[in-house]
Amino acid sequence: MTAPRTPDAALVERLIAAQFPAWAHLPVRAVDSAGTDNAMFRLGDDLAVRLPKAEWSGEHAEKERYWLPRLAPHLTLPVPVPVGHGVPGEGFDRPWSVYGWLDGDDAYRAPVTDLAHAAVALGRFGVSLRAVDATGGPASFRGGPVTDWERGAMKPATEALGADGTLDAAAVTEAWESVLRLPPWRGAPVWVHADLLPGNLLTRNGRLHAVIDFGGLGTGDPACDMMAAWSLLTPGTRPLFREASGVDDATWARGRGWALCWGVVTEYHYGGAPGPGTAPVPNPVLAAVARRTWTQALAEYA
Secondary structure (H helix, E strand, O other): OOOOOOOOHHHHHHHHHHHOHHHOOOOEEEEOOOOOOEEEEEEOOOEEEEEEOOHHHHHHHHHHHHHHHHHHHHOOOOOOOEEEEEOOEOOEOOOEEEEEOOOOEEOOOOOOOOHHHHHHHHHHHHHHHHOOOOOOOOEOOOOOOHHHHHHHHHHHHHHHHHHOOOOOHHHHHHHHHHHHOOOOOOOOOEEEOOOOOHHHEEEEOOEEEEEOOOOOOEEEOHHHHHOHHHHOOOOOOHHHHHHHHOOOHHHHHHHHHHHHHHHHHHHHHHHOOOOOOOOOOOOHHHHHHHHHHHHHHHHOOO
16 A cells, blocks of 8 residues: 555545544544644544555654643643554555644634743743653654754855855854754753654643644753744843743853754755755745744844
């Protein structure tokens, strides 16, 4: 079997009918998302179906199925909890999941208006996540050193975006060199979400309501979860997040390094025409979040 290029509602209907017949009468509606890893569908009023689009994201369903029910009771914000585990079938070759539906809209399409509340709530969420025993947890793809994860991609992305006038390559390079000199994380691995971007945060009435998409969930250096300070917050609310997060100066500095390199590389990858090192299909939403993230971070290196 080969996974469809883009899962659609008809496929979801077939999968549900075959594997969860008790829900087969419920209507299926696609959920608009700029996410690159999964396709989302609403099933009735109370359920959500998530199907991996990317080959590498198939393993996320298994990971979330095991770990989210164990983590959720300890967390300070609602998170999706799987209620059904789907297996390959109906022409779809990857595991998939059914979750309880969480009300709200993602923070890109429905921005947070109470940023002070969001800063404190998200900082406390991270503290509650890191407080859970990480023994046996898988390593997160962003749990290692920021310098290792993007070192190979940062230089060509900076050069390309500098050449077309998107950024000041000299300023970005100087900032990045200061990141390379930062001390590494020397503590025990802790739980990280690893992808706290606006598209993975739900808002309701302008306030942060829930955290979704735990595909990057794992253990490692908590610095990657500081990226929200630059992808979501403002200079005036960033200190509230930092205080609520309770991290040391070095972790905060590595988090700013993550914001810089993730932003630059992601804008290069998703923001322009297809070419070497870029996505085959541009993603303007993700590129816009990336630009906002690196510009906010770079301003603090001046």
